[in-house]
Structure formats: structure tokens, C-alpha cells
Amino acid sequence: MSAESQTEDQSTEGEHPRYSEGHYQLLFEHNPLPMWVYDPATLRFLTVNEAAIRHYGYSRKEFLEMTLKDIRPKEDIPALLADVKTNRSTPTVTSVWRHRKKNGALIDVEITSHEFQFGEKKAKLVLAKDITEHLRAEGQVCQLNEELEERVSVRTAELTAANKELEAFSYSVSHDLRAPLRAIIGYSHLILEEYAVRLDAEGQRLLNVISSEALRMSQLIDDLLMFSRLSRQRVELTDIDMTPLALSAFQGLITAHSVPAPQLNIKTLPPARGDSTMLRQVFVNLLDNAIKFSSLRKDAAIEVGGSCDQNQNVYYVKDNGVGFDEKYSARLFGVFQRLHTDEEFAGTGVGLALVQRIILRLGGTVWAESKLGKGATFYFAIPAKKAS
Amino acid sequence: MPIPNAVEILLVEDNPHDAELTLRALRKRRLANSVLHVKDGEEAIHWLFGIGTYADRDINHKPKLVLLDLKLPKIDGLEVLRKLRTHEETKLIPVVILTSSREEQDVVESYRLGVNSFIVKPVNFDNFSEAVALAGHYWLLINQEPK
Numbered sequence: 001m002s003a004e005s006q007t008e009d010q011s012t013e014g015e016h017p018r019y020s021e022g023h024y025q026l027l028f029e030h031n032p033l034p035m036w037v038y039d040p041a042t043l044r045f046l047t048v049n050e051a052a053i054r055h056y057g058y059s060r061k062e063f064l065e066m067t068l069k070d071i072r073p074k075e076d077i078p079a080l081l082a083d084v085k086t087n088r089s090t091p092t093v094t095s096v097w098r099h100r101k102k103n104g105a106l107i108d109v110e111i112t113s114h115e116f117q118f119g120e121k122k123a124k125l126v127l128a129k130d131i132t133e134h135l136r137a138e139g140q141v142c143q144l145n146e147e148l149e150e151r152v153s154v155r156t157a158e159l160t161a162a163n164k165e166l167e168a169f170s171y172s173v174s175h176d177l178r179a180p181l182r183a184i185i186g187y188s189h190l191i192l193e194e195y196a197v198r199l200d201a202e203g204q205r206l207l208n209v210i211s212s213e214a215l216r217m218s219q220l221i222d223d224l225l226m227f228s229r230l231s232r233q234r235v236e237l238t239d240i241d242m243t244p245l246a247l248s249a250f251q252g253l254i255t256a257h258s259v260p261a262p263q264l265n266i267k268t269l270p271p272a273r274g275d276s277t278m279l280r281q282v283f284v285n286l287l288d289n290a291i292k293f294s295s296l297r298k299d300a301a302i303e304v305g306g307s308c309d310q311n312q313n314v315y316y317v318k319d320n321g322v323g324f325d326e327k328y329s330a331r332l333f334g335v336f337q338r339l340h341t342d343e344e345f346a347g348t349g350v351g352l353a354l355v356q357r358i359i360l361r362l363g364g365t366v367w368a369e370s371k372l373g374k375g376a377t378f379y380f381a382i383p384a385k386k387a388s
Numbered sequence: 389m390p391i392p393n394a395v396e397i398l399l400v401e402d403n404p405h406d407a408e409l410t411l412r413a414l415r416k417r418r419l420a421n422s423v424l425h426v427k428d429g430e431e432a433i434h435w436l437f438g439i440g441t442y443a444d445r446d447i448n449h450k451p452k453l454v455l456l457d458l459k460l461p462k463i464d465g466l467e468v469l470r471k472l473r474t475h476e477e478t479k480l481i482p483v484v485i486l487t488s489s490r491e492e493q494d495v496v497e498s499y500r501l502g503v504n505s506f507i508v509k510p511v512n513f514d515n516f517s518e519a520v521a522l523a524g525h526y527w528l529l530i531n532q533e534p535k
Contacts, residue, residue, distance in 0.1 A: 171491055175459050178488040182511050183405040189513040190412070211513075218511035 034128040036063070037118050040084060043067040046118055055130065057102030071099045073106060099128070107132045163232065170228050177221050184214040216348075223350035227335065230354060235275045235361055239385065242269035242315065245276065246304050249283035257291055262300035262319075269315060270308035273385040278358045285351040286317040286378050292345055293376065294321030312364070312381045320375040324368075332368055355380070396422035396528060398451045400432040400468065401486075402460050406509065410455065410486070413517035419524040424451075429463025432456070433471055436478055450481050453527040455520075458487040458494055466497055473502045480534060484523050 028035055034052035038045050048063045056063075056071065068084075069077050076098055083095070094112045101107060109128045116125040188211040192204060199207070247266055254261040272279065287302065294300035297320060306315035324332070324339050331337040333356040336349040352366075359366045359380045370376035397419070401407040407425050414420040426432050432454075434440040438447040454472070458465035465485060472478045484505040485498050498506050507523060510516045 171489070174491055175488045178509070178511055179403050179406060182409070182488075182509060182513075182516065183403075185511060186405070186409040186513040186516065215512060 031127070034130075036126050036128075037116060037123050038068055038126065039118075039121060040124050043069060043084065046121070046123055052128070055101070055128075056099070062102075071101075073098055073100055096131070108135050166228065166232070170225055173221065174225055178218060181214045181218045181221075185211050185218075188214075216342075216346075220348050220350075223348045223354075227350055227354050227357065230278065230281070231357060231361075233278075235278070237273055238276055240272045240274055240276050240279060242272050242279070242306065245280055246283045246287070249280055250287050250302075250304075253284065253287055253291060257295075259291065259295040260300075262291055262294055262302050265301065265303045267303070267305040269304070269306040270313050271385060272313050272382060274362050274382055275358075278362065282355050282358050282380060283317070285355050286380075289351060289378070290317050290319035290321065290376075292321075292347070293323075294319040297321065308384055310384060312384050314379055314381045316377050316379045318375065318377040323370040323372050323374050323376045325372045326370060329368055329370075333366060352378075394422055395424040395449075396452045397424070397524060398432065398435065398454045399423055399425045400427075400429065400454065400456045400460065400465065401425065402427050402457060406457070409513070409516060410520050413520040414524050416517065417521045417525055419521070419528060428461040429465065429468045430461075432460075432468050433463060436468075436472065436481075437475070447477065450478070452482065452531075452533065453524065454481055454483045455486050455523070456483055458485060458489055458498075466494075466501065469498065469501045469503060482527050482531065482533075484527065486520070486523070 029049050031049055032051055034049065034055045036045055036048040036052050044067050045063045048060060053060055053063070058066070068080060072080055080097075092112065092114050094110065096108060096110050099107050099109050108131050110131050112127045112129075114125045116123045188207045191199070192207055196204070243266065246269060250264055250266070283304075287304075290302045291300075294302065299320070301320050303318040304316070305318075306313060308314070322340075328339050331339065333352045334349075335353040337353070338347060338349040340347070355378075356366050359382065362382050364380055364382035366378070366380045368376060368378045397414070399407060399410060401410060407427075411420055411423060411425065414423060424435065426435060435442045435445065436447070436454075438445045456465045456468060460468075465487070469483055469485075472481060472483060482504045483502075484507060485494075485503050486507050486509055487494065488509055490508045495506050504527075505523065507519050510519055
């Protein structure tokens with residue numbers, strides 16, 4: 001039927017059954033996509049199929065009295081003429097155009113046109129695929145994507161700004177809040193040193209209270225800053241040998257504590273995947289508590305152990321100290337929450353809050369068991385190291 | 389105030405109380421006789437480079453130590469350090485940062501600029517005195533400077 005298919009037929013003769021002209025006529029007439037044949041010289045429609053009549057709304061008779069120009073919006077006609085000129089001799093062309101239906105509606109169509117022998121005439125066979133809906137949906141997806149991206153970038157900017165502000169805030173806290181405290185402590189000290197003879201014991205005690213309270217405030221500031229810094233710090237996961245990590249945390253603490261070192265029983269701990277700075281801090285805080293709350297006993301003993309299964313590693317720090325009443329355990333991990341007065345045991349109430357914050361950031365959980373006077377055990381679980 | 393040319397320690401500190409505590413700590417170790425205290429970064433730069441009110445100063449006489457605070461009016465401590473390190477004639481002067489900040493970014497930046505030491509001022513007076521006295525003692529009496 002067409003020049004192309006004739007060539008095909010000749011070259012494959014004997015291998016494929018030969019289609020008669022009637023077969024092609026059937027393919028053309030009943031194709032679900034609009035198709036037509038036009039004369040490239042006059043742009044007149046030479047024949048159209050059922051789908052074209054249905055889709056465009058013109059009758060067969062109307063079509064055959066029209067040219068291609070009549071189904072184009074006026075402003076597209078120069079482009080059409082230029083295209084016909086350049087593509088006159090190109091065998092197959094696919095391009096996107098705008099067509100106008102009989103009812104005036106504009107549609108976007110993907111046109112595939114082939115060179116074609118129509119009787120004696122050289123003609124073009126056209127297949128028109130309406131892609132209006134497709135383009136509209138595509139446009140909508142694009143727009144949604146753009147909106148989404150814009151929203152994400154706005155939120156990111158907001159978050160970055162909030163983080164910057166927080167950083168600036170803690171920076172200025174760390175700079176400016178310490179200076180007055182240093183002056184309070186320093187000048188109290190100078191009075192005690194240089195005016196000691198004019199102060200009685202009570203006067204000296206009062207100055208010492210000022211000094212030690214200022215020192216406590218400075219400790220609070222440090223702990224809070226550490227708390228806020230750890231919340232912002234990036235988690236860096238590495239493989240960690242937990243036994244030496246816990247041991248070195250303990251050794252660092254006993255040199256800092258003035259109390260006699262308790263007996264330490266450290267079991268072999270399962271290796272972990274986590275942030276070593278953060279996990280070290282967890283051991284430091286838990287062991288610091290264990291040392292502190294068992295410091296009243298002569299036979300103070302601390303045990304560190306752990307176990308692992310497929311899903312998680314569990315570690316514990318156990319002491320034989322004063323313990324706590326489990327009905328208050330909900331308050332244990334809150335910031336500034338304390339179960340003891342400062343006279344009993346000094347502290348800022350940040351240590352366990354920090355432990356919880358770190359373990360939550362590592363995707364784990366913390367909990368504690370105790371009986372008043374019978375010691376306490378603090379547990380933390382982190383996701384198991386995945387076998388690589 | 390000591391004769392400017394005999395200055396061995398330049399103390400750059402805007403907080404008068406921190407300055408007083410620092411000077412007392414140095415005095416205890418008899419290191420305070422040759423200290424010049426300036427109150428902002430601009431004055432520090434004027435003195436170090438012999439400009440402005442210090443135009444008459446012989447800048448060939450270099451201090452053995454600059455104790456530098458970070459948060460300063462006009463020109464901050466890091467900027468003073470940067471200036472010192474970019475000029476040939478002041479490049480080798482020992483600079484010890486003495487600051488309230490324990491922000492990691494300050495420590496890293498100071499070292500990147502070539503600070504000799506970074507000390508966080510302890511809030512506790514005993515520790516503060518000790519830190520200042522140790523730094524002064526080390527840089528003035530123990531350290532060997534290039535001829």
C-alpha cells in the first residue's frame with residue numbers, strides 16, 4: 001500500500017504472508033487513532049478514517065472539502081507551511097502540533113507522517129495522537145513537583161535559620177554568662193584572701209556559699225551547653241569495641257573523683273555500631289552516677305555488662321549504692337530532674353537526660369531498675385550491628 | 389603603666405574584672421611588672437604595629453607573649469591574630485588565646501590561624517590563677533624564643 005511497505009514486502013517475500021490492499025484499508029479505517037491522507041502540494045485531505053471523524057467532529061464530506069490549514073489555529077499556519085516545505089521529502093516525521101476541532105476546542109496532537117503513494121499521487125499518511133490530557137497531567141505533575149521542591153527549600157531554610165539562631169544563642173551563652181560568674185567567684189576569693197583578718201568565721205562561710213553557688217551555676221551552664229550541642233551534633237557511626245570504651249571512661253572518672261575508687265567488674269561487652277564520642281559520654285555519665293551514689297559504702301562495687309541478639313545490643317551499669325524508689329523512675333531522665341538534694345549528692349540533673357538524648361538519637365532506648373537502698377541498674381539498648 | 393618599650397606581656401582584654409584577676413594572678417608570680425593591658429583589638433593592633441597613639445613606639449621591641457581574648461570591641465581576637473600572622477615582623481610573636489569560649493569552632497579557627505596555645509578561662513578562681521600564671525611563666529621564663 002505505501003512505498004515503505006512495498007519495499008518491505010519485496011525484501012521479505014516468501015518469509016511473511018503478503019497483506020493485500022484490503023488488509024491495509026482495514027487497518028486504516030478501523031485504527032482507534034485518527035488517520036488521514038493529504039496532498040502535500042495543496043494540503044487537501046484525500047481520505048480520513050472513522051476515528052478522525054469521531055475525534056474532530058467533521059463529517060467525511062466536510063473533511064474532504066478542507067485543507068490541513070483548516071484544522072490549525074491561524075497563528076500556527078506559517079509554521080505548518082514551513083514544515084511541509086522542509087519535510088516534503090523526509091519519509092517519516094514525528095512532531096507535536098495544535099489542532100482545532102469542529103467545536104473550536106484546541107487539542108495537542110503528536111503527528112506521525114509518512115510518505116505514501118496514493119493512487120497516482122505522492123501523498124502523506126498521517127497518524128494523529130491526541131496528547132492534550134497527557135500534557136495537562138504532565139504539566140500538573142511538574143507544577144506539583146515545583147511546589148513541593150519550593151516548600152522543601154523554604155522549610156530547609158527555616159530549619160537552617162533556627163539552627164543558626166540556636167548556635168548563636170549557645171555561643172553567646174558560653175561566652176557571656178561565664179564572665180560574671182568568674183568575677184563573682186574571683187572577687188569572693190580575693191576578699192577571703194586579702195581581708196580574712198577582718199572577717200569572722202560566719203563572714204567567711206557566707207562568702208564561700210556565694211562562691212560555691214556561682215560555681216554550681218557555671219556547672220549548670222556547661223551541662224546545658226553540652227546537652228544542646230549533643231542534640232545538634234551529627235551522629236557518626238563506626239564499629240566500636242565497647243569494653244575498652246567503658247574502661248577508659250571509668251579510669252577518667254576515678255582520677256577526677258575525690259572518693260576512693262569502687263571495685264569495678266567489667267564483663268566482655270558485645271561490640272557496637274554507634275558514635276564513639278556519644279557512647280563514651282553515655283558510659284561517663286552512667287559510671288559517674290554509679291560512683292557517686294555508691295560512694296557512701298566502703299564496699300562500693302560497679303558492674304558493667306551486656307548482651308546482644310539479632311535486633312539489639314543491651315548494656316548495663318549496675319551499682320550497689322543508695323538506689324532510688326521506682327515510683328519516681330519517670331522523672332529520672334528529665335532535664336534538671338533530681339531525686340536527691342544537693343546536700344546528699346551534688347549534681348545538676350542533666351547527666352541522665354543527656355544519656356537518654358544520645359541513646360534516642362542512636363535509635364535505642366534507656367531504662368532503669370532499682371530498690372531503695374539496694375543499688376540501681378541502668379540499661380541502654382541500641383540497634384544491633386548489622387553483619388555486612 | 390610600664391614604659392611601653394619594656395613590655396613583655398600584652399594583655400588584650402575588654403572585661404575589666406577578668407583583666408584585674410589576670411593581672412593579680414601574674415603579680416603573684418612576679419610576672420606583672422612588664423604587662424601592658426589594652427582594652428580592644430584596635431588598640432592591640434595600634435600598639436603591635438606602632439600606629440595611631442603608639443606611632444612613637446619602637447616596634448623592633450616585641451612582647452614575649454600576647455594574651456588575647458576573643459570577644460573584643462572594634463576588632464575581635466581572631467582578626468588580631470590573623471593580622472599578626474600575616475605580617476613578617478609580627479609573625480613569630482607567641483599568642484595565647486585566653487577566652488571564655490569553649491566552642492570548638494573558635495579553637496579550630498585559632499589553631500588554623502597559628503595560635504600557640506588556647507586556654508579556656510576557668511570559672512573557678514584557683515584554676516584561673518593557676519592557668520594564667522602557668523602560661524605567663526612558661527612563655528616568659530621557660531620558652532626559648534628565636535634570636
